[in-house]
Amino acid sequence: MFTGIITDIGRIEAAEQRGDLRLRIACGYDMAGVDLGASIACSGVCLTVVDKSEGWFAVDLSAETLARTAPGLWAEGGRVNLERALRVGDELGGHIVTGHVDGLGEIVSAEPVGDSTALQISAGAEIAPYVASKGSIALDGVSLTVNEIEQAADGLFFSVNLIPHTAAQTTLDEAAVGRKLNIEIDILARYIGRLISVRDTGV
Known part of the structure; x- marks a missing residue:
């Protein structure tokens, strides 16, 4: 779950078509505090962290995700809104957002x-x-x-x-x-x- 309050703007450093589309996204988060498998909303899409290092994380986008999201959003060099998943006790400053595009x-x-x-x-x-x-x-x-x-x-x-x-x-x-x-x-x-x-x- 998310709140719709953006906490960083990421930049897509690399986009590699594998079985799915692998993105490496540069960010300002302290990645030592982000576990592999954690969820990060990227421009409203809940994605799973599959790799990470200092200053960046990687996610995989399926064909279904690509088909249902804004065209051109995932191009190399593009910017994406970032929000880490809501934790119990966090302030709910926006509204409940699931990260599923309708x-x-x-x-x-x-x-x-x-x-x-x-x-x-x-x-x-x-x-x-x-x-x-x-x-x-x-x-x-x-x-x-x-x-x-x-x-x-x-x-x-x-x-x-x-x-x-x-x-x-x-x-x-x-x-x-x-x-x-x-x-x-x-x-x-x-x-x-x-x-x-x-x-x-x-x-």
């Missing part, structure tokens, strides 16, 4: 509002029922609050506000129109949706 969104506008940036995101029909005004959502692993929603024929549009601190501490400082983002819906919305489906269809 779908992709695309930035359709990025406009300055005061010192902040208002982003409007388009998302598909698989996401639409689970997004609510003033609810929580994770974009590339960053916990944000949904401002407004607008239904569309094939999904919805929703807006979020990036304060300067959030932009500076995450890869959302490069938010630009056309960028694809990993979306994780609020875990409560996911389970409520499942309960409604079982009630209505029995499946």
Whole structure:
């Protein structure tokens, strides 16, 4: 489990296609305190540390992970939001995030509002029922609050506000129109949706 509060920005130093895609990610974490097999969320994707040394760790991405996450995210030289797994007793500063991507969104506008940036995101029909005004959502692993929603024929549009601190501490400082983002819906919305489906269809 994670909180959506980013604690470092990693840089992909190497990407090697083996049976899976092996990434070596440079980071500022003290890797002596990170065990092999530990989970680190990388731009909203829960990945397992399979190798490490001072200043870097390695993870493997399956074909399923690659297919379900934002295109171009895992290229060599790219930046990724990092968050270590939540420990019992840690402050829950964002919201409960699992590191499982529910779908992709695309930035359709990025406009300055005061010192902040208002982003409007388009998302598909698989996401639409689970997004609510003033609810929580994770974009590339960053916990944000949904401002407004607008239904569309094939999904919805929703807006979020990036304060300067959030932009500076995450890869959302490069938010630009056309960028694809990993979306994780609020875990409560996911389970409520499942309960409604079982009630209505029995499946």
